[in-house]
Amino acid sequence: MSQSTVLIVAERATADRSVPAAKVEQVRAHLCGCGHDVVLVHSAGDAASVVGSDADIAAAVVSWELVAAVVRSGDGGVLRLLLDRFSARLPVFLLTTGEYDDEAPLWVSEVVNGWIWLLEDTPDFIAGRIDFAARQYLEHVLPPFFRELRRFDDTHAYSWHTPAHAGGVAFLKSPVGRAFHDYYGERLFRTDVSVSVGELGSLFEHTGPVGEAERNAARVFGADETCFVPHGTSTSNRMIVHSAVADDEVVLLDRNCHKAVNHGVVLTRARPVYLVPTRNGYGTTGPVPPARLTADAVRDRVARTPITEGAASPGPVYAVITNSTYDGLCYDAVRVAELLGVSTAVLHFDEAWFAYGRFNPLYARRYGMAVEGARGPTVFATHPSHKLLAALSQSAMIHVKSGGGVLFDRARFDQTYMMHGTTSPLYPMIASCDVAAGMMDGPAGRWLTTEAITEAIRFRQAAVRLGARLAAAGDRPPWFFGVWQPTEVTDPDTGERVAFERAPLDLLRTRPDCWTLEPGAPWHGFDGLEPGFCLLDPVKVTITCPGVDALGAVSDFGIPARVVTAYLETRRIVVEKTDVYTFLVLFSMGITKGKWGTLLDALTDFKNLHDRGAPLGEVLPDLVRAHPARYADLTLPELCREMHDSLAGSGVIALLNEAFTNPTPPVAAMTPAEAHQHFIRGRTELVGPADLADRVVATQVTTTPPGIPVLVPGERVGPADGPLPRYPRALEGFDRRFPGFAAETHGVHHEDGGYRITCVTG
Numbered sequence: 001m002s003q004s005t006v007l008i009v010a011e012r013a014t015a016d017r018s019v020p021a022a023k024v025e026q027v028r029a030h031l032c033g034c035g036h037d038v039v040l041v042h043s044a045g046d047a048a049s050v051v052g053s054d055a056d057i058a059a060a061v062v063s064w065e066l067v068a069a070v071v072r073s074g075d076g077g078v079l080r081l082l083l084d085r086f087s088a089r090l091p092v093f094l095l096t097t098g099e100y101d102d103e104a105p106l107w108v109s110e111v112v113n114g115w116i117w118l119l120e121d122t123p124d125f126i127a128g129r130i131d132f133a134a135r136q137y138l139e140h141v142l143p144p145f146f147r148e149l150r151r152f153d154d155t156h157a158y159s160w161h162t163p164a165h166a167g168g169v170a171f172l173k174s175p176v177g178r179a180f181h182d183y184y185g186e187r188l189f190r191t192d193v194s195v196s197v198g199e200l201g202s203l204f205e206h207t208g209p210v211g212e213a214e215r216n217a218a219r220v221f222g223a224d225e226t227c228f229v230p231h232g233t234s235t236s237n238r239m240i241v242h243s244a245v246a247d248d249e250v251v252l253l254d255r256n257c258h259k260a261v262n263h264g265v266v267l268t269r270a271r272p273v274y275l276v277p278t279r280n281g282y283g284t285t286g287p288v289p290p291a292r293l294t295a296d297a298v299r300d301r302v303a304r305t306p307i308t309e310g311a312a313s314p315g316p317v318y319a320v321i322t323n324s325t326y327d328g329l330c331y332d333a334v335r336v337a338e339l340l341g342v343s344t345a346v347l348h349f350d351e352a353w354f355a356y357g358r359f360n361p362l363y364a365r366r367y368g369m370a371v372e373g374a375r376g377p378t379v380f381a382t383h384p385s386h387k388l389l390a391a392l393s394q395s396a397m398i399h400v401k402s403g404g405g406v407l408f409d410r411a412r413f414d415q416t417y418m419m420h421g422t423t424s425p426l427y428p429m430i431a432s433c434d435v436a437a438g439m440m441d442g443p444a445g446r447w448l449t450t451e452a453i454t455e456a457i458r459f460r461q462a463a464v465r466l467g468a469r470l471a472a473a474g475d476r477p478p479w480f481f482g483v484w485q486p487t488e489v490t491d492p493d494t495g496e497r498v499a500f501e502r503a504p505l506d507l508l509r510t511r512p513d514c515w516t517l518e519p520g521a522p523w524h525g526f527d528g529l530e531p532g533f534c535l536l537d538p539v540k541v542t543i544t545c546p547g548v549d550a551l552g553a554v555s556d557f558g559i560p561a562r563v564v565t566a567y568l569e570t571r572r573i574v575v576e577k578t579d580v581y582t583f584l585v586l587f588s589m590g591i592t593k594g595k596w597g598t599l600l601d602a603l604t605d606f607k608n609l610h611d612r613g614a615p616l617g618e619v620l621p622d623l624v625r626a627h628p629a630r631y632a633d634l635t636l637p638e639l640c641r642e643m644h645d646s647l648a649g650s651g652v653i654a655l656l657n658e659a660f661t662n663p664t665p666p667v668a669a670m671t672p673a674e675a676h677q678h679f680i681r682g683r684t685e686l687v688g689p690a691d692l693a694d695r696v697v698a699t700q701v702t703t704t705p706p707g708i709p710v711l712v713p714g715e716r717v718g719p720a721d722g723p724l725p726r727y728p729r730a731l732e733g734f735d736r737r738f739p740g741f742a743a744e745t746h747g748v749h750h751e752d753g754g755y756r757i758t759c760v761t762g
Helices: 019-033 043-054 066-073 079-087 106-111 123-141 142-155 171-172 176-182 186-190 208-221 232-244 259-267 295-303 333-340 411-419 425-441 445-471 506-509 560-572 594-612 621-626 636-650 652-661 671-680 723-737
Strands: 007-010 037-041 057-063 092-096 114-117 223-230 250-255 270-276 314-324 329-332 346-350 378-384 394-402 488-492 495-500 534-536 539-545 582-586 684-687 701-704 708-711 744-746 749-750 752-758
Touching: 007 019, 019 037, 019 123, 019 749, 037 079, 043 057, 043 066, 057 066, 066 079, 066 092, 079 092, 079 106, 079 333, 079 445, 079 701, 092 378, 092 582, 106 186, 106 394, 114 123, 114 636, 142 208, 142 425, 171 186, 208 223, 223 232, 223 671, 232 346, 232 394, 250 259, 250 295, 250 560, 259 314, 259 671, 259 708, 270 295, 270 314, 295 701, 314 333, 329 333, 333 346, 394 425, 394 534, 425 445, 445 506, 445 539, 445 582, 488 723, 534 749, 539 560, 560 582, 560 594, 621 744, 636 723, 652 749, 671 752, 684 708, 723 752
Parallel strands: 007 037, 007 057, 057 092, 092 114, 250 270, 250 314, 314 346, 346 378
Antiparallel strands: 223 394, 329 534, 378 394, 488 495, 539 582, 684 752, 701 708, 701 744, 749 752
């Protein structure tokens, strides 16, 4: 067992040689001898700091005389903080030199492990009790699979099975292998074992410690069933589609769905009907409005989609909604299930960016496993454990809650699960899924999510306040960065509207109505919403740059976001996503004040460089070295002005919005599967943007991040003056004019600086 911390909170001795102080020191010495790291503090404030920063605490000893008054007042003090940070399983002892306090609140007696009378028992006996409780806690705090994997590693068994590195030994026989072994350490290789190790259970059969871990995760995430998927959410999405949909059946797809869902549609030869989301002036994709999710709207959409004629199902057998969106827009999942559950028996929430939704009351009703009801659809939710929980990359989970439609058939699902899964899973990835669930269990999940929400709100408010300070100074150009969020919130005590940056922190982190998108509110720019239907997740922070607003108004002055994030990369700050005039940063559980403080400082430095007209070679030296003829003579403001004028002139945001806010998306000339058959049989050709009009695309065209398709196989691009042919022409022109700033677009071939898109021949 790794070293653990024991926290002792005791009053500071009034005399250097007091008997209680000496006894505490003797207990501390005994615990250190047992292998514990002991932290001794003398105030509740210092104890709170330790509890907030140290996750290794395995036991706590708290002086009752030091905390009694606060506990009796109802606050709970450090005792309540320990329970909220860890759980009621954490051994907590009350230390006293007086009498038993039979006036202590009942909850204290129910959660503490007992009282320690410092002057009656020996230090060795007291330390022994604490040590025993701490070791028991550490043994049971580990989730099922990780616990058994550690035990297996501790047996030091000889390996006569795959993988051939045999616990890492093979790497030691080669200089490059030795370097690899030393870099990652022996433990990784000792736990990279074969499925032949029966005592660890079977991922495919869901037995043994693996099965126990999946059942534990189902409990933690509120699911009926959970499967671990060590192949990422992309594979998880394909598994669900492939298990729920048969040939030629109709499916409902959020147009904002991940490309992996469309891959699943190709595999199943399904006939997709797209649910069209809203978009705002920034080009941000919003929710599918509730009016487009009703049974009448779905029937109308199916009837007006040409490829549904002759389908094997009269209506949709499956529907998928992206929740939350990449930009942090969370649906009322219960309301979505009420609407779509009338049209389909299987509802899939792709929650790639929302695995933590269940663990904070701010997100009540907004995650897939919140859906209840015997008459509702069977609900799937896909979670990449690695994205916004704590797990290794590619670690993912599928959660299921059976409804009153087609009940979840685990045996049937497992056939598809095995079809897509590997027979050689990486066991540390399975363990990281197990640990991700264990970390969110009990009060820890709320504590961890609240911390991330709190830091995100502090950053949001600090960014706005910085702008106000610069404006008040009056001696420099105004702050030009913004944060996409409500400008005001309502104080429930007074009913008054309060500026967001002045709102109490506790109000913003506990009241969902501070974050819901009110219908018609100009700050978000989306149409067709109903009250409470959509919420902006505080931890997904979109920073806005001047040039356009949420309603689409283009300004004369602009600073494209790509220039800003290119500068941030020179400061070793990498953002999650860059759009035309916005960029996204994620406040995950790994965030710190140092990280967001550094980001705010870097944005301030960028503004100063822009204000003084810094040469581009000073701001983006690598870019200038790579393209000296293009950029060497430019200043930062000159580049921003040129790029803004180009983007405004091409109307790239408006083109994309026009293509996808129209309730009628691009017309499907054939199913994605039929287009794919043309592709693998070589009946396709590469077509430039100038010749793209009315062609049928054969492969997905996807901008990444986030991996949302712009064009889907089988769709007809439309007339030459339409938005879809003009959009790739605008991107191509931008890339040629501004080398080094090209967006990553999958499905596009680049030849001599031009775009080529794969289309069906003829």
